[in-house]
Amino acid sequence: MATIEIQNLVKRYDDGFPAVNDVSLDIADGEFVILVGPSGCGKSTLLRMIVGLEDITEGELRIDGKRVNESAPRDRDLAMVFQNYALYPHLSVYDNIAFPMRLSKNKLPEDEIDRRVRRASSMLGLDEHLERKPGNLSGGQRQRVAMGRAIVREADAFLFDEPLSNLDAKLRGQMRTQIAQLQRRLGITSVYVTHDQTEAMTLGDRVAVLKKGRLQQVASPRELYEQPANLFVAGFIGSPSMNFLPAREENGHLRTPIGDLTAPEHVLEAARGRDLVLLGVRPEHFEDLEFVDEALLPHGTELAVTPTHTEWLGNEQYGYIDYEKDPEVGEVLDELARDLDQDEIPPQVVVTLSSASRIRGGIESRIWVDTRKVHVFDVATGENLTRDEEKGAELTRRAAEDRQREIETAAALED
Template sequence: MTHLELDSVTKVFGDPEKDGVVAVNDLHIDVPDGEFLVLLGPSGCGKTTTLRMIGGLEDPTEGEVRFDGTVVNDVKARNRDVAMVFQDFALYPHMTVRENLGFGLKREDNGMSDDEIDSRVTDVAEMLEIEELLNNKPSQLSGGQKQRVALGRAIIREPRMFLFDEPLANLDAKLRKTMRTEIDELQSEVGITSAYVTHNQEEAMTIADKIAVLNNGQLQQLGTPDQVFNEPSNLFVAQFVGSPDMNLFDGTLSDAGDAYRVDMDTTTFDIPKALVEGEITADEVLVGFRPQDLYQVRNRATDGPEFDTEVRVVEPVGTEAIVHGTSFLGDVTAKIGTFHDLEPNDQMTLTIAPEHVYLFDANTEKLLKGRLVSERSENEASADSVEA
């Protein structure tokens, strides 16, 4: 296992003194031994460039990449003992699965005999449940089988670090879910420090120990999946993490004794100060509602803002539906369970619990209040305690 550190890492393509393009800017990331880091962000945010600097395929313009406290900036990729898995699998088409798996071991000067290599190949194939495919060539494999072989080729070397560059991008939706679960289980089993690049926030939330959210080459937040979802550092993180997208509305904030009063057009509600860490001094705010936190007044306890909504579209997704509507606040998206009697042009009234409301400074876009997941106080009605 390896302790990975990125200390003030910057990467500029071109001349830094002239018209160079800053791909990564002053990045600080600390990944303890055995942790699974996901680099998350939109296209062009610098996540793949960061991964390539960790692997030694790109040199930092400034800063240090450290493995277990040792600077590896000048260590060539082949000497860093990292294994990379790419989205295109990169298998040798003329070799069998057995030969693909054992190729790296045969190239290394590790003193292993052919029998020892073959034994290692068999063990890894059994781990990945591809032992029946050892004599097949890549052209005879499905996408998921090819991905397993690519993973096996990385695992068999027992490297100090795994690097994954969108390894599931070429798989269909069902297979993506299966493979990401297998990658997560595999990483936990072998306990090797790993960095994984994706733009898919669902992937990031399900497999990461820590998520580094990047935008325009800068680190926006480094935290656990719960932290980046419930306590996003700023508006960008809040909007990028979570599906469907967060509802955002303009509001003004004022002091109301033991609470902060939020005014949004024709609705006003209070957020108890006990739900907020520190003092809020901003007057102009952006108010955020996650779609899954909204519920219908006629079915639930009400203790937050209420707003009438005209249904435009109902999108069933199993036992729930994503409902798009229009209210006096603007367009609203809610994810609700009681949707079977809803049709376009119907009216419904939505509300949200104060502890689930997000507040952002309208000027700086910094988080002022996140989504609390702790239990409500005893004197407050729980939304789930009222029968539908």
Template sequence: MAEVTLEGISKAFGKTQAVSDITMTIADGAFVVLLGPTGAGKTTTLRLISGLEKLDKGQITIGGRNVGTETPAQRDVAMVFQQYSLYPHMTVRDNLAFPLRSPILKTPEAEVTEKVRRIAEVLQIPHKLDNKATELSGGEMQRVSIGRALVRDPSIYLMDEPLSSLDAKLRADLRVELKRIHADLGSTLLYVTHDQIEAMTMATHIGVLEEGRLVQYGTPREVYENPASIYVASRLGSPRINVLPSDLFAGSHKGPLIGLRPENIREGSEGVEARVIRSEHLGDQTRLHLELRGHAITTVIDAHEDYTADTTIKISPQAPLYFSADGARIF
């Protein structure tokens, strides 16, 4: 594994600036997630690191080596795509072994056998090694696709939304698997997603992208608790953060807009009156949808509490975040 650094990298496609002046360090052994909506520049950043796209500006180093003039094969990276990218006529064993048998790696066959066996154990699919790829379920196919990258020992694994085409249960299962694999192998991993749950549950560090720019980089807790802007705050947390005019609440305020996570709205005997629109029971908690002087608010309360529609309750802010009119955080 190796440290990967991006220094002021940029890439445009015609008049569209896909990546703009991104500087970031992916530490050796880190699990970094790039988070952002479609068009934020996540996949382009991955392709620039892999060498599938050429830089317009900036520098990429892998293990201290400037890779600007190297081909994708020379960069020693392994990619996992959203599509399974398997050879359907081959068995699982041969699909896993294929990268090791390439003319570049020329791995001895005994080593190929051992590596395939070990990765099959890690992915919990040793009983599927002699199956054709077409005989696998979607989750098993994606495990094999991930395994084709894991059998190698690259400087960094690059993963482009590998779980997005799976159903919810499989996504949850493979999130746990990927985190376990990362812990077991000590690998350096850069993972692209628009799914905040994947980012929060798997990452050691999150990079939030907005229109090709890196707007915040830190641990999941840092990004969640101290977002740099309304945009960043809205990328993490479900239900989303409530952003409201500060003057809805009594007292002095640091800025014109107040940001309240649903768990940071206190319901009690003091505060401002809000009307219950509806409640949603989710088993471990209840979500309350409120209306406060024309503004919609979502909060969470104990699962055993209940309020009927049109009930009036009192709420007050707890640990609020403040933002300027343009959405920047006021610390």
């Protein structure tokens, strides 16, 4: 296993475009770090710089304290799992897994190769497929073979480049579980690239969010969700996305297109003295008034709204509330949509409702919003003015402790 230290890394192409722009990130021994962001944000380029497939323009890369900027990929002792599996079609599953050991300059005896192949095969549920060829396997099975080939190398770290993007939704879910369990069992340093935030939120100890080659925030999934650093992170993390509402503080209230909100003093203070701010409210912080516990009512605001329509999903439903677009924030939200790789951010609020709610489209209804959970963003800079850095750091610290317990438990079961 290994630590990976990324210090002010830059990748600039011949035309001067910085695909990776001054990224610094320390990855601890045994940590699982996710690189996430929309297409073209530089996450795959950064991963390829770590493994040695892309040259480093500026900055320094250290693996276990050793500078490796100029080291060849084979000298970095990293195992990479690719999006397209990269299996040899003419070789059996057994021989595909064994291939990197037979190719290695440090030749292993056949009995050791066999031991490692069968250990990896057992971990990944491939025992009955060892004699088959890749063309006779499903996508999920092929990806497991690719992972087996990485495991047998007993490398210092695993690097994953969008390994599940070719699988259907159900298989992706199954493979996510397998990758998470495998990483816990092995306790190996892992860096995983994805544009899928579900993978990012469920797999990583910490998640590094990139935009246009720059690092926006590195934190545990929960800190990113509850204490986003800026408008971009808030908009990228979460599904459905965070709602953004133009607002002004007036006489101790927040005036928004869907009604006036009462809010805690720290929220009001963040908005006070500014011509306009953007409020960030997650869909689950709304509810049909009928289903709100009476003890919670003083901590939020009741609103009369008329949704355009609702969607019932079984365990919950979504309501959609349109509002009149504010031209003063239109340009900001249009730019945010481009950064998030979306067509637009419509002037619409998405609210999560109880599955039993009878709120329906076209009918005026009463909903409630928990204003303790509201974020205030600066329109000009995108900075989260209500971010509690101490609370966020505590969330990440606890996540690290929980993860360490998981690894220790998995190691004890292995023994």
